[in-house]
Amino acid sequence: MTSDRENALKQKVRELITGGDPDLIVGYGKTYAGDGVRPLFVRTASDADRLVWNDGCVHNLSTYLMREPCLEHIRKGGRVGIVAKGCDVRAILTLIQEKQIKRDSVHIIGVTCDGVRDTDGAEIQVKCRACPWQVPSVYDDLIGDEAEVRPIEGDPLEDIKTIEALPQGERWRFWTDALSRCIKCYACRQACPLCYCRECITEKSRPQWIEKAPSLRGNLAYHFIRAMHLAGRCISCGECSRACPVDIPVDRLTRYLSGTVEEAFGYRPGVDPDEEPFFVTFADDDPEDFIR
Amino acid sequence: MMTKDDLLKLVGDAMTKGFAVFAPVRQEGGLLLARTEDPGSIDLDHVLTVNTLKDVMLPRCETLVRFDLEKPGVTRVEEDAGRVLVFGSRPCDAAGLDILDSILIDQVRDERYAGRRARTVIMSLACSIFDEACFCASMGYGPHDATGSDVLVLPSGDRYILRAITEKGQGFLDELGVPAEAEAEPDKPPELERTVDISRIKEWLDSNFDSPKWKTVSDNCVSCGTCFYLCPTCHCFDIIDEAGISRGERNRIWDCCSFSGFTKMAAHQPRVGRPARYRQRVMHKFKYTVDNVDKTACVGDGRCIRHCPYGVDICEILNALVGEG
Numbered sequence: 001m002t003s004d005r006e007n008a009l010k011q012k013v014r015e016l017i018t019g020g021d022p023d024l025i026v027g028y029g030k031t032y033a034g035d036g037v038r039p040l041f042v043r044t045a046s047d048a049d050r051l052v053w054n055d056g057c058v059h060n061l062s063t064y065l066m067r068e069p070c071l072e073h074i075r076k077g078g079r080v081g082i083v084a085k086g087c088d089v090r091a092i093l094t095l096i097q098e099k100q101i102k103r104d105s106v107h108i109i110g111v112t113c114d115g116v117r118d119t120d121g122a123e124i125q126v127k128c129r130a131c132p133w134q135v136p137s138v139y140d141d142l143i144g145d146e147a148e149v150r151p152i153e154g155d156p157l158e159d160i161k162t163i164e165a166l167p168q169g170e171r172w173r174f175w176t177d178a179l180s181r182c183i184k185c186y187a188c189r190q191a192c193p194l195c196y197c198r199e200c201i202t203e204k205s206r207p208q209w210i211e212k213a214p215s216l217r218g219n220l221a222y223h224f225i226r227a228m229h230l231a232g233r234c235i236s237c238g239e240c241s242r243a244c245p246v247d248i249p250v251d252r253l254t255r256y257l258s259g260t261v262e263e264a265f266g267y268r269p270g271v272d273p274d275e276e277p278f279f280v281t282f283a284d285d286d287p288e289d290f291i292r
Numbered sequence: 293m294m295t296k297d298d299l300l301k302l303v304g305d306a307m308t309k310g311f312a313v314f315a316p317v318r319q320e321g322g323l324l325l326a327r328t329e330d331p332g333s334i335d336l337d338h339v340l341t342v343n344t345l346k347d348v349m350l351p352r353c354e355t356l357v358r359f360d361l362e363k364p365g366v367t368r369v370e371e372d373a374g375r376v377l378v379f380g381s382r383p384c385d386a387a388g389l390d391i392l393d394s395i396l397i398d399q400v401r402d403e404r405y406a407g408r409r410a411r412t413v414i415m416s417l418a419c420s421i422f423d424e425a426c427f428c429a430s431m432g433y434g435p436h437d438a439t440g441s442d443v444l445v446l447p448s449g450d451r452y453i454l455r456a457i458t459e460k461g462q463g464f465l466d467e468l469g470v471p472a473e474a475e476a477e478p479d480k481p482p483e484l485e486r487t488v489d490i491s492r493i494k495e496w497l498d499s500n501f502d503s504p505k506w507k508t509v510s511d512n513c514v515s516c517g518t519c520f521y522l523c524p525t526c527h528c529f530d531i532i533d534e535a536g537i538s539r540g541e542r543n544r545i546w547d548c549c550s551f552s553g554f555t556k557m558a559a560h561q562p563r564v565g566r567p568a569r570y571r572q573r574v575m576h577k578f579k580y581t582v583d584n585v586d587k588t589a590c591v592g593d594g595r596c597i598r599h600c601p602y603g604v605d606i607c608e609i610l611n612a613l614v615g616e617g
């Protein structure tokens with residue numbers, strides 16, 4: 001199964017890269033040492049032969065779209081290919097909805113997905129439970145057979161519900177404990193495909209808006225702002241938490257707020273590339289019952 | 293020779309004598325080198341903690357002065373001057389301190405760092421296990437290396453040998469009543485899997501600031517601060533004022549050259565774009581520090597490899613830079 005998709009993927013990417021459009025494709029390859037998986041930038045047919053596809057393909061590669069070398073390439077009128085799972089496609093579609101890139105600038109090589117894991121032997125990621133995107137919703141090429149996709153069991157919101165169920169004081173303690181560990185390496189922000197601001201408010205010093213220090217106060221400010229900025233935009237790829245070197249589950253904040261927006265407004269980011277993003281629309285009958 | 297229990301008892305005795313103890317402790321967030329008051333919490337069966345000794349010597353946030361509009365002048369925030377014991381950190385971490393000493397004591401004297409160094413006893417635990425990211429031997433150190441340690445604890449079967457490396461270390465062992473004894477034979481240090489040849493890198497960097505290789509060599513990097521903040525030798529910092537309406541404080545916090553705002557506080561960011569910023573990382577470690585203090589600012593602990601969310605591998609990059617093509 002897996003190797004079928006890997007072979008099909010190699011072949012497709014080789015074909016595309018040989019054809020010269022797109023001439024830069026981001027996929028997955030092997031780590032330099034060991035058996036891990038990491039992103040691989042494909043520029044030649046021989047690069048394509050080094051592609052892999054397996055359940056270690058956890059990274060959301062669309063985060064590269066908004067940075068060098070992809071962004072440069074797109075700005076010069078080139079097209080970039082991205083190997084994408086269904087959840088990753090949602091990030092690409094959100095970027096399109098937010099007018100950061102044009103649909104034409106990216107060639108989506110969708111792959112059917114059986115769930116991914118962070119490290120060998122780890123459990124399938126929480127985001128994969130009951131995933132509705134095992135077959136990507138939008139793509140230019142599809143690798144894998146739709147008919148062979150088997151649903152993944154489990155509750156994708158279990159981790160959030162566990163915190164929600166805590167009394168307020170304990171919830172606060174959970175977050176202050178977790179966020180006091182934060183070293184402000186900003187890996188969560190850099191990993192996030194939707195944290196693409198050129199200048200992040202948390203790092204501004206003239207004027208300085210929030211405490212820059214990795215103190216508890218500064219950390220709370222950073223993470224609350226980040227969560228607010230991802231409300232109705234976070235597509236639940238979990239990359240922010242995966243990137244965190246000290247295991248802070250920051251995606252629970254952003255996923256929670258996207259859930260809140262969905263509940264209140266029935267809006268889900270990254271589903272339809274032509275839909276207006278949540279933050280730029282207004283309807284007379286928008287509910288206001290969250291204002292108390 | 294000591295058993296593991298003897299070792300932990302020794303740490304307990306040091307606590308009784310007033311040492312603040314930092315040691316590897318398993319916590320939410322992984323295995324961290326952290327303050328502990330319970331010798332039983334110390335974990336000795338691991339490769340490396342996530343964070344490094346740098347966290348103890350150059351904390352990620354420290355308050356330098358406080359000010360209050362109601363009162364004239366500023367108040368210098370003095371540090372607790374008590375003694376510190378770091379127990380169970382690894383030889384590569386101690387080697388990192390040796391490099392930081394050259395920069396933060398010998399080259400320019402950073403009083404806070406120097407003060408902490410003088411008050412701290414580093415009791416390293418030599419390694420009997422390693423993982424595929426470890427390459428300390430290639431950097432001129434090794435699993436049993438003593439550089440930067442005051443006391444080196446060497447495994448010998450299921451016992452441990454305590455070897456004083458510095459006068460401070462000997463003084464510490466004397467104070468805790470550890471008897472001098474004829475030294476037994478320690479286990480052989482393990483042979484690491486990963487090796488990298490750095491003999492040509494300095495020369496290459498000297499003349500290849502503008503090499504086209506910089507453009508693609510760090511493709512995978514997303515410019516976070518993980519590899520910098522987990523590095524035992526990265527030491528860039530920023531000084532910021534955090535103030536309320538009438539009171540505030542001046543803090544020193546970590547900073548790193550992969551951030552787009554790096555050095556903007558001085559003038560501007562001269563390293564525009566990720567390739568230039570990743571080049572800064574390599575240049576600083578393998579050229580500038582060598583030029584300045586005659587040491588390479590990398591100890592081969594491999595944390596940057598282990599923890600990079602996108603699989604960037606410094607050894608691969610060093611090889612690619614000096615290699616053909």
Ligand code: SF4
Pocket residue numbers: 085086087088113114115116125127128129131132133134152
């Ligand atoms: S969330 Fe869905 S598409 Fe994404 S990795 Fe998991 S199973 Fe695959």
Ligand code: SF4
Pocket residue numbers: 191192193194195230233234235236237238239240241251254255
């Ligand atoms: S906030 Fe986290 S989970 Fe949400 S899109 Fe960004 S990286 Fe993915």
Ligand code: SF4
Pocket residue numbers: 181182183184185186187188189240243244245246247248250
């Ligand atoms: S990745 Fe983790 S440690 Fe780094 S800034 Fe984000 S939450 Fe903090």
Ligand code: SF4
Pocket residue numbers: 512513514515516517518519520550596599600601602603604
């Ligand atoms: S090399 Fe990896 S850990 Fe270092 S800044 Fe780049 S992405 Fe972050």
